[in-house]
């Protein structure tokens with residue numbers, strides 16, 4: 001499933017990034033480019049990362065809301 005349409009990033013790629021050490025949305029942005037264009041994928045990408053980290057038993061950083 002596509003999580004970020006603008007950058008054509010899938011949930012599988014996010015899981016792989018998590019397995020490779022991505023811990024935050026910022027890491028996904030750097031590694032995969034998610035949220036770089038329209039930004040609408042932020043919450044979905046974060047949820048996908050959280051699920052991947054939960055499956056790996058790693059702690060999850062909370063998504064910071066924009067002020």
Ligand code: FES
Pocket residue numbers: 003004005006007034035036037038039040041042
């Ligand atoms: S859907 Fe990810 S930046 Fe637009």
